[in-house]
Every structure is written in C-alpha cells, then in structure tokens.
Amino acid sequence: xxxxxxxxxxxxxxxxxxxxxxxxxxxxxxxxxxxxxxxxxxxxxxxxxxxxxxxxxxxxxxxxxxxxxxxxxxxxxxxxxxxxxxxxxxxxxxxxxxxxxxxxxxxxxxxxxxxxxxxxxxxxxxxxxxxxxxxxxxxxxxxxxxxxxxxxxxxxxxxxxxxxxxxxxxxxxxxxxxxxxxxxxxxxxxxxxxxxxxxxxxxxxxxxxxxxxxxx
Amino acid sequence: xxxxxxxxxxxxxxxxxxxxxxxxxxxxxxxxxxxxxxxxxxxxxxxxxxxxxxxxxxxxxxxxxxxxxxxxxxxxxxxxxxxxxxxxxxxxxxxxxxxxxxxxxxxxxxxxxxxxxxxxxxxxxxxxxxxxxxxxxxxxxxxxxxxxxxxxxxxxxxxxxxxxxxxxxxxxxxxxxxxxxxxxxxxxxxxxxxxxxxxxxxxxxxxxxxxxxxxx
DNA sequence: TAGATTGTTAATCGATTAACAATC
DNA sequence: TAGATTGTTAATCGATTAACAATC
Numbered sequence: 001x002x003x004x005x006x007x008x009x010x011x012x013x014x015x016x017x018x019x020x021x022x023x024x025x026x027x028x029x030x031x032x033x034x035x036x037x038x039x040x041x042x043x044x045x046x047x048x049x050x051x052x053x054x055x056x057x058x059x060x061x062x063x064x065x066x067x068x069x070x071x072x073x074x075x076x077x078x079x080x081x082x083x084x085x086x087x088x089x090x091x092x093x094x095x096x097x098x099x100x101x102x103x104x105x106x107x108x109x110x111x112x113x114x115x116x117x118x119x120x121x122x123x124x125x126x127x128x129x130x131x132x133x134x135x136x137x138x139x140x141x142x143x144x145x146x147x148x149x150x151x152x153x154x155x156x157x158x159x160x161x162x163x164x165x166x167x168x169x170x171x172x173x174x175x176x177x178x179x180x181x182x183x184x185x186x187x188x189x190x191x192x193x194x195x196x197x198x199x200x201x202x203x204x205x206x207x208x209x210x211x212x213x214x215x216x
Numbered sequence: 217x218x219x220x221x222x223x224x225x226x227x228x229x230x231x232x233x234x235x236x237x238x239x240x241x242x243x244x245x246x247x248x249x250x251x252x253x254x255x256x257x258x259x260x261x262x263x264x265x266x267x268x269x270x271x272x273x274x275x276x277x278x279x280x281x282x283x284x285x286x287x288x289x290x291x292x293x294x295x296x297x298x299x300x301x302x303x304x305x306x307x308x309x310x311x312x313x314x315x316x317x318x319x320x321x322x323x324x325x326x327x328x329x330x331x332x333x334x335x336x337x338x339x340x341x342x343x344x345x346x347x348x349x350x351x352x353x354x355x356x357x358x359x360x361x362x363x364x365x366x367x368x369x370x371x372x373x374x375x376x377x378x379x380x381x382x383x384x385x386x387x388x389x390x391x392x393x394x395x396x397x398x399x400x401x402x403x404x405x406x407x408x409x410x411x412x413x414x415x416x417x418x419x420x421x422x423x424x425x426x427x428x429x430x431x432x
Numbered sequence: 433t434a435g436a437t438t439g440t441t442a443a444t445c446g447a448t449t450a451a452c453a454a455t456c
Numbered sequence: 457t458a459g460a461t462t463g464t465t466a467a468t469c470g471a472t473t474a475a476c477a478a479t480c
Binding site for chain 1: 222223225228229231232233235236294295296297301309310311313314317318320321324326364365388389391395402403405407409410411412413414415416417418419420421422423425427428429
C-alpha cells in the first residue's frame with residue numbers, strides 16, 4: 001500500500017528475522033523492547049534496526065522503545081502474512097513432503113492444497129490430508145482453485161517445465177528448490193532456495209576458519 | 217592456503233553460483249568463457265565477476281577469457297569441494313530424509329554416514345543404505361567416525377540441544393535447518409537455512425510487485 | 433599485427449554506523 | 457522534571473561499476 005520509493009532488498013531480507021525474534025518475545029510475554037535490546041538478540045546494530053523499521057513508518061516511541069505486539073503485527077502486515085496464500089507443490093518426493101508436512105508454513109498462512117508428481121506409485125497417497133495428484137492435472141487444478149504460489153521440489157531437469165505450467169496457470173509466485181534458474185515472465189516473483197550454494201558456503205568457511213570465525 | 221586479507225562474505229556467497237554455471241558449461245562441452253558471457257548467464261556484471269575472481273588469483277587470460285574446466289576446478293578447490301566431508305543428520309523426518317536421499321550432495325563430496333532420531337519407529341530403518349540410529353548414540357558415533365559436519369533437521373525446540381551434542385563431539389561445521397539461532401563455541405562454523413525467511417520474503421515481493429518486478 | 437579481454441585502479445553508488453535533537 | 461530512546465541527518469565505510477592500460 002505504501003508508496004515508498006522501493007525499500008532496498010537487503011532491508012527486506014532482514015524483516016523476517018525481526019519478525020521471528022518478535023514472535024519469540026511475544027511467546028515469552030515480553031511486551032516492550034528497545035532497538036538496543038533487539039540489537040543484542042539479532043546481532044544487527046541498534047542504529048540499523050531503527051533505520052530499517054523507519055523505512056515503513058515510525059513504530060516506536062521516544063523514551064520507551066517498541067511495543068512488541070504492535071511491531072510484530074505491523075511487520076506481519078508488511079510481509080503480507082496477514083493473508084492466506086493457496087499453494088501447490090510440484091514434486092512429491094521427500095522435500096515436497098517435508099514442506100507439506102511442516103506446520104510452520106500453514107501457521108503463517110501458507111496453505112498447501114495439493115502435491116503433484118508423475119510417479120504413479122505416489123499418486124493418490126495423502127500427506128496429512130493433502131493428496132498427491134498426477135502432474136497432468138496440475139494446470140487445471142491451479143486454475144480451478146485460485147492457487148497463487150507454486151513450489152518446485154522436483155529434480156532440476158524438470159524445474160523449467162514445471163515453471164512453465166505455473167506460468168500458464170496464472171501462478172503469482174514461485175518458491176524454487178531446484179538448483180536451476182527458471183525463466184518465467186517478469187511479473188511472476190521467483191524466490192530461489194539454493195541448498196547447494198548454502199552447503200558450499202559452509203564448506204568454504206570451514207576451510208577458511210581463521211578469517212571467518214564469528215562472522216555474521 | 218591463501219593469506220588474503222579475508223575476502224568479503226558477499227563475494228563468497230557468489231562463488232557457488234559461478235561454480236554451478238561453470239559446471240553447466242562443462243556439461244555442455246564449452247571450454248572457454250569470457251566475463252561478458254558469464255555476465256549474461258548469471259546477471260552479475262562482467263566487472264564484478266572479474267573483481268570477484270581476482271580475489272583469488274588471475275585465472276583468466278587477456279584476449280581469451282577463462283578456461284571453463286580450469287576455472288571450475290579452481291573454484292572447486294577454493295570452496296573446499298576437492299575434499300570429502302563426513303556428516304550426520306540429526307532429525308530423520310522428511311527433511312532429514314530428503315537430504316540423505318539427495319545425490320547432489322554426495323556427488324559434491326558430502327557423505328551422510330548416519331541419521332539420528334529419538335522416534336523408536338524410525339530407528340533401524342535405512343534410507344539408501346544410511347541407517348537411522350538412536351540420538352543417544354550420536355555423540356559416540358561422531359567421535360568414532362571422525363564426522364566433521366552436523367546437519368540439524370529437527371524441530372526448533374531440539375535444535376540447541378542437538379547443537380550442544382555436536383559441539384561436545386568435536387563437529388567442525390553445522391548446517392542448521394531449524395528456525396532458531398543456535399549457540400555454539402566460536403570456532404564452529406554455523407550455516408543456517410531459514411526457509412521461513414525465504415518464504416516470507418517471497419510473500420513480501422508478491423505484495424510489492426510494482427517495486428520489485430525483475431529484481432535480482 | 434589487430435582484436436579481444438583480462439587485471440586493476442579510480443569513480444560512483446549504496447548501505448551501515450554514528451551522532452544528536454526531538455520527544456515521550 | 458530527568459532519563460531514556462526514538463527518528464533522522466550526516467559521516468563513514470564498503471561494495472559495485474566504469475575505465476583503461478597491459479597483454480595474450
């Protein structure tokens with residue numbers, strides 16, 4: 001809704017972290033927090049935290065700090081977590097099933113309506129009430145059910161083909177776990193989770209410990 | 217081996233991407249590439265690519281570009297992918313099983329020797345030859361087998377406890393999938409994969425499309 | 433040799449940190 | 457009122473881009 005001049009991506013990537021910490025505070029029953037205390041928890045500087053939050057408005061109060069519940073709910077709105085998103089998972093292997101099973105995503109408003117696979121052995125099986133269907137039915141399922149998010153957990157060879165089905169079906173966002181760059185039209189948002197790249201970075205840091213110990 | 221003054225983390229995080237593209241080129245039988253061509257493929261500027269690579273040495277040749285096979289192998293060495301790492305997975309649910317099953321990691325030299333869980337129903341089962349053992353045996357298993365990497369795929373409530381077992385056992389690097397910050401002694405490298413944060417970022421970008429369409 | 437492309441320095445841009453007046 | 461802490465501007469730091477001489 002804001003007509004801000006586009007908040008930088010590095011800021012956006014920190015928001016979910018703030019949100020998570022605020023959630024922890026909420027669960028602990030703490031209802032007031034200063035940027036300094038948040039700094040200790042998150043490792044970001046207090047200055048940066050205040051700067052980040054002020055991209056979206058002045059949520060704090062001088063002399064007091066931030067109200068945890070309020071800030072949590074504001075960040076939730078900013079991140080779009082006040083809505084429910086319907087999603088499907090393409091690829092019903094272990095990773096797809098792991099995501100379908102994970103309560104955390106459902107709790108945050110991301111609902112998985114179906115898994116899809118081409119393996120006949122999997123088709124018909126249910127993961128926590130969520131049926132695995134034939135990938136041939138995916139396009140019509142997405143259209144009929146107003147699915148907004150498509151999740152790719154297939155091998156990389158199938159990723160582009162799946163992405164194209166998503167595109168044809170009117171999907172708005174793709175969460176891609178395949179180690180491949182998928183190409184879709186510009187207004188579809190693609191968020192990649194490159195597990196390889198994360199593992200390789202771990203490997204690098206392990207081999208160059210001296211330089212990176214206690215990095216953040 | 218290098219005694220460089222510590223290459224910036226943003227550079228390190230791009231290396232696995234270069235490595236992946238070079239791997240694709242290798243598989244296509246292409247043996248020569250310029251920074252300009254790499255730029256087109258990766259979306260990074262040619263200038264940035266040359267800068268990044270020159271943190272580690274001059275791998276190119278004026279007037280020619282880079283030899284794909286050579287650069288690939290150099291990056292592999294830099295990332296530490298020329299070694300084999302022994303790892304164990306704590307948490308034998310879907311996510312743990314997905315990782316144990318994923319050939320890509322084994323191919324890159326990350327070998328999973330065992331999964332661990334506390335659920336008696338899972339203990340004894342094998343995932344692709346990899347046995348699921350009782351988490352009570354984890355510490356001794358790690359010590360006896362010289363395990364270097366511990367992977368956490370448990371619910372967040374158990375993550376810290378698992379991390380402490382890893383620490384006691386002499387683990388050198390932790391790949392953490394639990395949405396929690398784990399605290400271990402400084403010289404253990406921790407690489408976190410926060411799936412929630414990735415999903416929330418997707419949600420944000422979907423809700424602010426106008427500003428972020430065709431971001432990179 | 434002429435053309436191409438690197439390696440590297442300098443210029444620019446953007447992000448982080450510091451500082452402090454405003455104010456609860 | 458005194459103390460605390462924000463919101464915000466200015467200063468610093470670091471990362472990216474541009475430019476070009478070196479050289480294959």
